[in-house]
Amino acid sequence: MIAKDTLRATLPADVRLPAGLPNGSAIQCIAFVSEKNSGQAVVLELPMPILRYAVSVKPDSNEQNTLQALTIPTNNHQDADLQLAARDWVAAGALENKSPLEMMTLQGSQVFWTVGRVAILAQGDRLEAVRLALIEAFWFESELCDIERTLGDAWPQMEADLPLAFAFNERALRKQPQLKKRFQQVLLIRARLARLGPHVHAPHLHPPTLASQVAERFRERSRMLHRHGFLEDQVDVFEKVYDSCGQRASDFVQSRTGHMLEWIIIILLLTQSLLWGFGLLTSMGK
Amino acid sequence: MRYSSIDILRTIAIVVMVLVHFAENLSGVHLPITGLGAPLFAYLSGLSYCLWVNGLELRGISEEEISKRSIRRGLFVFGVGFAFNILVWLPEGTFNWDVLTFIGSALLLLNGLRRLPLPIPILVGAISILISPLLQGMADYPAYWVDDYFDPDLTLPDVLIGFLATGYFPLFPWLAYSIAGLVTGEVLLAAALNSNIEDKTHSNSASNWRLVFVGGAFMTTSGVLLSIGPYMPTSLSQRLLGGWNMFPATIEYVLATLGMAVFLFGLGHQLIDQKLEMVQQKGWFDIAKTFSRYSFTIYVLHHLIHIWPLWIFALAQGQETTYYWGKAMPVIVAVPLAILFLICCYILLRKIGPDRRLGIEGWMRWLCD
Numbered sequence: 001m002i003a004k005d006t007l008r009a010t011l012p013a014d015v016r017l018p019a020g021l022p023n024g025s026a027i028q029c030i031a032f033v034s035e036k037n038s039g040q041a042v043v044l045e046l047p048m049p050i051l052r053y054a055v056s057v058k059p060d061s062n063e064q065n066t067l068q069a070l071t072i073p074t075n076n077h078q079d080a081d082l083q084l085a086a087r088d089w090v091a092a093g094a095l096e097n098k099s100p101l102e103m104m105t106l107q108g109s110q111v112f113w114t115v116g117r118v119a120i121l122a123q124g125d126r127l128e129a130v131r132l133a134l135i136e137a138f139w140f141e142s143e144l145c146d147i148e149r150t151l152g153d154a155w156p157q158m159e160a161d162l163p164l165a166f167a168f169n170e171r172a173l174r175k176q177p178q179l180k181k182r183f184q185q186v187l188l189i190r191a192r193l194a195r196l197g198p199h200v201h202a203p204h205l206h207p208p209t210l211a212s213q214v215a216e217r218f219r220e221r222s223r224m225l226h227r228h229g230f231l232e233d234q235v236d237v238f239e240k241v242y243d244s245c246g247q248r249a250s251d252f253v254q255s256r257t258g259h260m261l262e263w264i265i266i267i268l269l270l271t272q273s274l275l276w277g278f279g280l281l282t283s284m285g286k
Numbered sequence: 287m288r289y290s291s292i293d294i295l296r297t298i299a300i301v302v303m304v305l306v307h308f309a310e311n312l313s314g315v316h317l318p319i320t321g322l323g324a325p326l327f328a329y330l331s332g333l334s335y336c337l338w339v340n341g342l343e344l345r346g347i348s349e350e351e352i353s354k355r356s357i358r359r360g361l362f363v364f365g366v367g368f369a370f371n372i373l374v375w376l377p378e379g380t381f382n383w384d385v386l387t388f389i390g391s392a393l394l395l396l397n398g399l400r401r402l403p404l405p406i407p408i409l410v411g412a413i414s415i416l417i418s419p420l421l422q423g424m425a426d427y428p429a430y431w432v433d434d435y436f437d438p439d440l441t442l443p444d445v446l447i448g449f450l451a452t453g454y455f456p457l458f459p460w461l462a463y464s465i466a467g468l469v470t471g472e473v474l475l476a477a478a479l480n481s482n483i484e485d486k487t488h489s490n491s492a493s494n495w496r497l498v499f500v501g502g503a504f505m506t507t508s509g510v511l512l513s514i515g516p517y518m519p520t521s522l523s524q525r526l527l528g529g530w531n532m533f534p535a536t537i538e539y540v541l542a543t544l545g546m547a548v549f550l551f552g553l554g555h556q557l558i559d560q561k562l563e564m565v566q567q568k569g570w571f572d573i574a575k576t577f578s579r580y581s582f583t584i585y586v587l588h589h590l591i592h593i594w595p596l597w598i599f600a601l602a603q604g605q606e607t608t609y610y611w612g613k614a615m616p617v618i619v620a621v622p623l624a625i626l627f628l629i630c631c632y633i634l635l636r637k638i639g640p641d642r643r644l645g646i647e648g649w650m651r652w653l654c655d
Contacts, residue, residue, distance in 0.1 A: 169401075170401055171343065174472070174475060174476035175479055177479075178479060256403055259403070260405060260406065263402060263403070263406045264406070264409060267406065267409055271417060274417070274450075275417065275421075275424075278421055278424055278425070278447070278451070279424055281425075281443045281446055281447050281450075282424050282425050282443070284441075284443040
């Protein structure tokens with residue numbers, strides 16, 4: 001089954017600020033919601049047509065798909081102690097989610113990240129811009145991850161449905177609601193991919209800013225462009241199979257209505273023949 | 287797919303049949319539960335057939351192979367039915383059309399019906415109920431029954447008339463039970479498939495309660511027909527309705543017993559199968575499973591156990607074989623004997639184990655699958 005809104009990243013248990021960080025360092029838990037509540041502070045409104053809001057939530061929130069961002073204002077992003085603290089903090093999340101820890105250095109800023117956790121070391125005045133750019137990029141990446149996982153789970157089911165793309169029969173009719181549902185889900189995935197497309201394939205910004213470069217580097221490092229392309233190919237296969245299933249089912253249902261009438265006539269004729277034959281038998285019997 | 291509710295209902299059917307047959311054949315007494323076991327048995331045969339076919343489809347068995355197996359199974363049961371008639375009721379009872387010959391024929395027909403759109407089997411079932419009074423009237427049903435027992439001439443027309451309308455379990459209207467089982471199975475499987483999409487419990491519950499409602503509606507209709515029968519025009523009440531009667535099976539009887547079977551299964555599926563783990567821990571589930579798996583064997587065996595001694599004893603006494611039939615002992619002895627038979631049967635079958643393939647069921651699988 002294709003599942004929607006699956007858990008993309010679990011919230012690591014340890015969300016305490018590491019010791020020894022400079023003043024102004026903070027951890028912010030961010031959730032992505034489709035509707036903003038009055039009590040939630042909106043951190044970022046994702047660009048159209050995503051229609052999502054990054055909102056600040058408490059660490060113990062039950063929200064799914066959360067991101068924890070550790071921001072460390074520093075003029076020396078090469079500071080070994082700060083780097084170690086940030087790296088350890090992200091590594092704890094990576095260990096919990098069994099995902100790799102990645103890092104990048106760019107124009108006086110240092111970023112460590114893994115699924116659901118990111119640590120940024122940058123100058124105070126640049127920190128916010130980098131953080132917002134990474135929040136946005138994180139959403140795109142996690143959305144891709146979710147689609148990959150959803151499609152991956154759906155392959156065996158799609159292969160099981162494959163014969164119905166060629167021929168449909170009476171027994172398969174009871175699967176029709178399921179096929180309809182799956183086709184809708186494939187179209188929804190297609191829509192999600194289409195909405196991601198402009199942001200994943202967007203050309204580099206000119207003139208560049210630190211935030212735009214961090215986001216572009218993040219996209220490259222997480223191979224979003226290629227993954228988006230592969231997902232498009234995979235969705236094509238799903239779409240083709242379920243579209244054919246729908247076509248076969250529709251044709252079958254239409255012809256079945258006609259056949260049903262024919263069968264009713266046949267049954268009535270058989271009944272009449274039975275009565276006639278039975279009458280003949282009784283005339284010969286007792 | 288094995289449902290505990292089916293095992294329990296089949297156990298109830300076989301226990302009812304054993305009690306009824308012991309009381310009837312040994313004492314000539316009709317117990318109040320007479321006529322409730324066979325309808326349940328026939329209904330469950332259709333339901334089990336549908337689930338069996340579904341199991342084969344899930345295992346990827348081809349349609350052609352399923353048809354072949356179905357036909358082989360149908361012919362096997364039909365053949366065992368004839369062997370049973372000859373061995374138990376002696377050669378003069380070969381064509382009395384007992385429940386096994388009926389189930390064998392029904393399996394052959396269900397193999398064709400299962401591939402048709404669901405409304406068509408329902409139509410066939412409805413027609414088989416509605417035309418049976420007409421066929422019985424055309425054949426002059428009472429002429430085939432002497433002292434409440436089916437007694438046809440051994441001529442081809444009489445044999446065929448017996449098979450279609452006047453035997454113990456003729457195709458019409460008994461086919462309706464098997465078709466009802468098939469339709470129930472289809473509804474159940476469709477609900478199980480669709481329940482994967484949304485809320486599983488809710489979807490299954492809805493279809494179960496629908497079955498309970500349909501069963502209740504059948505029983506209510508039967509009750510209404512029984513009540514208003516005497517006030518209806520004579521032509522209608524005599525030709526179509528015949529009151530509460532198993533031989534011949536009247537519309538009221540068929541509706542009530544069919545309704546009972548559907549009602550009990552719907553209720554059992556809702557209350558028992560949904561809580562399978564709880565049920566499997568109970569001791570009585572093992573009893574039901576054991577009896578259900580060997581129901582075919584028990585059906586044949588219980589006849590041999592209580593009928594053959596009657597024939598042998600009469601022959602030893604220099605009497606006609608059927609001399610002691612229905613008057614061998616009082617019912618207060620016959621019923622405890624039936625219970626003793628069931629207990630012995632259970633002990634024996636428990637030793638064999640519910641998962642071993644012995645008895646007539648085992649032969650059927652060996653020969654047909």
